Structures are given as C-alpha cells and as structure tokens.
C-alpha cells in the first residue's frame with residue numbers, strides 16, 4: 001500500500017510516519033518545498049526516539065520525498081508530476097497546516113483551506129481513487145456555547161477563539177463538501193491538544209509546550225526589561241487574567257493519538273464523511289497550567305470574569321502576548337462515542353500530569369526545587385535545545401544531547417496507566 005502524506009516533518013507528522021511505517025506500507029512524503037531535508041529529518045527523529053535500526057535502515061527503500069507547496073495549484077508541481085503522484089497512491093493523509101493560533105487569517109486560509117482543496121484535487125485525480133484522511137482539530141467547535149461537542153457537529157455561528165480555528169473550520173467544510181459532491185468517502189480526525197513528554201531536542205519538532213515556554217519567557221523578559229520584576233530577587237505579584245476556574249483542556253499524548261488514528265484508518269468508513277474525535281479520557285484542570293505559570297514566573301494568577309479596567313503594568317504585558325491565555329475559559333468536552341465504538345474502551349492511556357508537562361518542557365522537578373530565583377532561566381536553558389545554531393555545531397549539539405537525554409540518550413518513558421474508573425466526564 002502506497003500512502004501520500006503531507007506535514008510529515010511536523011510535530012504530529014513525524015509520529016504519524018513512525019506509526020504508519022510500523023505497518024506494511026510505503027510512503028510518498030509530500031514535504032514542504034524549501035524547508036530542508038525531509039528524509040534526513042525523519043531519519044533523525046526515528047533515531048532519537050529509539051525506533052528499531054531496521055526501520056531507520058529501511059527508510060530509503062520505503063519513503064520517497066516529493067517537494068510541494070500545498071497552498072499552490074497542483075501543489076506547485078508540473079501537471080505531469082502531479083498526475084504521477086496522484087496515480088501512484090492508495091491513500092492520502094493530509095496533516096500539513098499553518099499552525100500559528102494567532103497568525104494572519106489570509107495566510108492561514110491560504111495554507112489551510114486552499115492547501116486542503118489542492119490535496120482534495122490530488123485525491124480526485126488519482127486513478128486508484130485514494131481514500132482521503134484529513135487532520136482537523138477538535139477546536140473547529142470554536143466558541144460553541146454547548147458544553148459537549150459531538151463528532152458530527154460543525155457550526156460556525158458562534159465564531160472562533162482564533163484565526164487558526166476559523167481556517168481549520170473552513171478546511172473541514174471544504175472536505176465535507178468534496179465528499180458529498182464526489183460521493184468519495186473521507187475520514188476526518190479531530191485531535192485535541194497533542195503533547196510529548198520528550199524534552200526539547202534539535203532533532204524533534206517543537207510542540208505546544210514549546211509555545212507555552214516561549215510565552216512565559218517572553219513575559220518574563222519583558223517584565224525584567226521593563227523593571228517590573230527584579231530578576232535577582234523577584235517578589236510575587238498578583239495578576240488578574242480573564243478566565244474561568246472551571247476551565248479544562250483535553251490534552252493527549254501524541255503517541256496515543258497517532259495509534260488511534262492509524263487504527264481507525266484501517267476500518268471501513270462509516271459514511272461519506274466519518275469524523276472522529278481523537279481525545280483523551282481525562283481533561284487537565286486549568287489549575288495545572290496556572291500552577292506551572294506560577295512556578296516559572298513570580299506571579300499569583302487570579303482568574304477574573306472581565307479584563308480589569310485598571311490593569312497593572314505586568315497585567316498589561318501579559319495581555320499583550322498572544323498565546324494560550326485565550327483558552328483560559330475553554331470548557332468543551334469532546335464526545336468521542338464514534339471513536340470509542342470503533343476502537344473499544346481504552347485499557348491504558350498515557351497519564352498527562354504535572355510531571356509529564358515538566359518532562360516535555362525539559363525541566364526536572366529537581367531543577368525547580370533547587371532554583372529559587374526566576375525559573376525562566378530554566379526555560380531558556382531548555383529551549384536552547386531547539387536552537388538551530390546548536391544543531392550546526394557538533395560539539396554544542398553533543399552538549400545539548402547530554403543535557404536533554406542524560407542517561408546515555410535513553411528515551412524517557414511517560415507513565416501509562418490503566419484507565420479503569422478514570423473518566424471525569
């Protein structure tokens with residue numbers, strides 16, 4: 001079976017590639033033209049994450065790379081090359097996207113919506129009528145006032161929390177319209193927030209935790225530069241942030257998500273468009289990310305219903321940095337009845353807790369306890385592992401490896417727990 005996949009070098013994509021390669025398939029990686037050696041990036045990811053040497057050695061035989069720009073007509077390929085790719089595949093996984101939450105809407109639309117339409121055109125052109133698997137997001141539900149979001153629900157009437165959500169919604173509408181118009185079945189996956197327990201590393205794509213760390217660092221450096229926080233002896237300040245103490249986020253270990261997605265893809269589709277929520281059985285209470293924020297910044301966060309009319313300088317700075325704060329009121333529960341009916345009840349699931357988040361940030365609990373000062377220094381150190389200049393210099397890179405994978409590069413293992421009696425729904 002030959003599968004074309006976009007977004008293979010992204011955070012979700014590398015994990016998807018690994019999961020697909022564990023099956024008896026070959027991949028045509030439709031890599032982002034101009035963004036570097038996709039085959040090399042995939043090989044390094046597999047090595048760093050402890051894939052079997054056989055899988056790494058087999059890569060040149062099982063993976064071919066075609067450079068594309070999904071946002072361009074015919075993916076930026078000649079029409080002959082476009083047709084060659086289309087005719088050579090049995091399935092298409094479309095994971096590529098522009099993922100900046102607060103990015104420019106026109107740019108997001110170009111990559112996420114036009115890009116999806118161009119990928120659907122590839123599916124339409126394929127002589128083998130390849131099945132289309134579209135990676136959407138649970139957050140296409142936007143600002144729906146209903147507490148529970150169902151897998152068949154797709155409604156824009158209440159708007160969206162971010163331009164990213166809006167663009168992903170429009171992409172999903174395009175997929176549904178194509179399926180209805182062509183009669184060709186499509187499968188839509190809607191993951192919630194995906195995370196990794198793996199510490200930052202130059203050979204691993206960054207994930208939401210890196211964005212959270214950068215968010216906290218930006219605030220810390222603006223506060224220190226603006227003289228609002230003394231980096232040497234910070235005193236704790238209360239900051240009022242718009243949010244709901246009952247807020248909750250569904251977050252899921254990326255390995256669990258790709259396992260579910262690939263297993264679901266092996267089933268016959270249930271209709272023209274079959275949508276699956278890819279979510280975990282437990283939500284993170286908002287208190288956990290707030291606790292993390294308070295561990296790294298000298299603040300005590302108070303969630304308030306409305307933005308304060310008299311913001312302090314620090315509150316003004318926090319309000320200026322776009323980021324996950326817009327989700328401090330998020331309370332959706334994503335119903336995954338179709339997914340669970342197809343896969344059966346879970347017997348085990350990766351536990352995403354404070355330790356997991358700290359591991360993904362590249363910071364051990366021990367570091368936190370021993371460093372009484374502004375812990376943003378720890379974040380700087382952890383994030384330097386992503387630095388491309390570290391990648392270019394082998395000595396510095398060895399140093400980064402030693403720092404983030406201390407025990408002879410053993411891949412840290414997250415805790416997997418039985419899900420008996422877990423659900424907080």
Ligand SMILES: NC(=O)c1ccc[n+]([C@@H]2O[C@H](COP(=O)([O-])OP(=O)(O)OC[C@H]3O[C@@H](n4cnc5c(N)ncnc54)[C@H](OP(=O)(O)O)[C@@H]3O)[C@@H](O)[C@H]2O)c1
Pocket residue numbers: 006007008009010011012013030031032033035036068069070071094095096097098099111115135136137138168190191192193194195205206208
């Ligand atoms: N991560 C999550 O928590 C999460 C949750 C729900 C849904 N999703 C969805 O899952 C998918 C993958 O997300 P991700 O986290 O893996 O994103 P990511 O790390 O930002 O990766 C995006 C991928 O898309 C590629 N890409 C971007 N623009 C492209 C273009 N014009 N042409 C071809 N390729 C292009 C990138 O290539 P380069 O890196 O080489 O530029 C990269 O491989 C997205 O559809 C996202 O909406 C993600």
